[in-house]
Amino acid sequence: MSFNIALSGIAAAQKNLDTTANNIANVNTTGFKESRAEFADVYATSIFASGKTKVGDGVSTSTVAQQFSQGSLQFTNNSLDLAITGEGFFALTPDRASQDLTYTRSGAFKLNQDNFIVDNNGNFLQGFAVDAVSGENQSVSLSTTQPISIPTSAGAPRATANIFLSMNLDSRAVPTGGTVFDPTDRATYNHSTSVTVYDSLGEAHTATTYFRKMDPPAPAGVAAQWDTKLVWDDNTAHPTVPAPIAPATRNPKSWFDGGTLQFDSNGNFITPGAPTPIPTVTLPIADLNDNANGYLTNGAQFSADVVVNFRDASGVKLPTQYASNFDVSNLSQDGTTVGSLTGVDIDAFGRVLASYSNGDSSYLSQVSLVRFANVQGLKQVGNTSWKQSISSGEPIGGQANSGTMGSINSSALEQSNVNLTTELVDLISAQRNFQANSRALEVNSTLQQTVLQIR
Incomplete structure (x- = not known):
């Protein structure tokens, strides 16, 4: 014995x-x-x-x-390196169509030849579908997870429909004296600014907005008025092209007429009363798409008017007229060309945001996390991975930064x-x-x- x-x-x-x-x-x-x-x-x-x-x-x-x-974190320079601070696990599948999930805490991920996020053994990292703009997830059920893919391009180009412009116009500027506007003559306008816009094929064009201070008198309650005009692609190369304005005031060089901006004695923009809209510069599609005008020479077509809105996209920033130099406080547009991938960011919620060279950014997915009632009951399968067992209980899916799932740290790895x-x-x-x-x-x-x- x-x-x-x-x-x-x-x-x-x-x-x-x-x-x-x-x-x-x-x-x-x-x-x-x-x-x-x-x-x-x-x-x-x-x-x-x-x-x-x-x-x-x-x-x-x-x-x-x-x-x-919890193991300590080692910070890296790779945004696809992920570490969990909390009780969650990453979910992996051996191929794109499989639902045979394994679970790991090792977040050393990378892109494979098809631009899917995988681990060192080629297993696909699973994520929840999200809204491309807000990043809100559509479901946290493990049955709805999908392998996370990082597209290398931003997709089809989008033609510009709106330009948003807010600025300060210098109140000390001298009126142009009623001279006929000529974009090649600096004496016929006070200020100008340009923005790159895109047609339906993604080709870039330059839209330049000009501001001309008008001579007094102004209507009651209005201290100053500014006339606005827009030139497309510096269209002085087509002097014979009819401009989209009345023949009586037509200049040999083409431009688009805009609305009049009015300011009070405090330099504040006077918003027209309802239902009168805020003045804009409208580029009608009938003129832009007319091949005889020469604005588009590549076969592109706009599906809507291009409108210059004198405000920011949220409608908060409006033009001002102070005794200060001309300054553009907001200038943006909603068109894009085809862009290439420039960066990938993953936040503490696991939302994957891709940025592209054309200025576009979109949420692609949200890294799914999984927890178990009894983690010590998980069955080891090697490669720092586990599978569920009777002892571990059922896997419970969820998003990072919720409950006991823990948060996700990008550009970090959890050490042993x-x-x-x-x-x-x-x-x-x-x-x-x-x-x-x-x-x-x-x-x-x-x-x-x-x-x-x-x-």
Whole structure:
């Protein structure tokens, strides 16, 4: 019996040594979780045996329990490196159509040849579908997850329909004196600013807005008025092209007439009363799409008028007229050309935002996180990955920064949670335990040899 007890002690010490050695071997493995060998004594007796004199039957390995404590973060320069601070796991599938999920804390991701986010073994990172503009997720059910793809281009071009412009017009400017506007003559206007716009094929055009301070008198309550005009692509190369204005005031060089901007004595923009809209410069599609005018020479066509709105997109910033230099406070437009990928950002909620060279940005997906009722019940499958088991319970999907899922840190990796100093101490302790049990086995052997030599 004592032989078996000593042998069980040696086996337990060996298991402890193996567990400690495995922890030490994975001290630099990203997302690795250390294990701890846990033991229980062996005791067996019959109904009629005396429990007072019964000796235990040794030791057995109860379980090798994984310890899912948080590992420290190592920051990197790769935005696809992800680390979780909390209880969640990343969800992975072996191929794009599979629902065979594995779970990991190792966030060393990269793009494969098809621009999908994968781990080092080619498993696809799963994400929830989101609204491209707001980033709001549409579902957090694991059955709706999809592999996350990063398109390298921004898609089809979008023709400009609106230009948003707000600025300060210098109140000290001298009126143009009623001279006929000529974009090539600086004396016929006071200020100008340009913006790049796009046609339906994504070709860039320059739209230049001009401001001319008008001579007094002004209507009651109006301190100053400014006339607005727009020139398309510096269209002075087509002097014979009819301009989209009345023949009586037509200039040999083409432009579009706009509304009149009015300001009070405090330099504030006078907003027309309802239902009169704020003045704009409208470029009618009938003129832009007319090949005879020469505005578009590449076969492109606009589907709507191009409108210069004298405000920002939200309607908060309006023009002003202060005694200060001409200054543009907002200038934007809603068209795009085809753009190439310039960057990928992932926020604490796991939302993946792609930025493109044409100024477009869109949310592509939201990294899905998963948690379990009993993480120690997860089944290890290698490559720092786990699968669900009966003991772990069902996987529960959710988004980062909600509940106990934890948050996602981009450009960071979770290091192994192994404490090397503690493991080395445990290694010494396991070695001593092994030696002691070996000594007990040796003593038992000596005693039996002595008994055999009695004559």
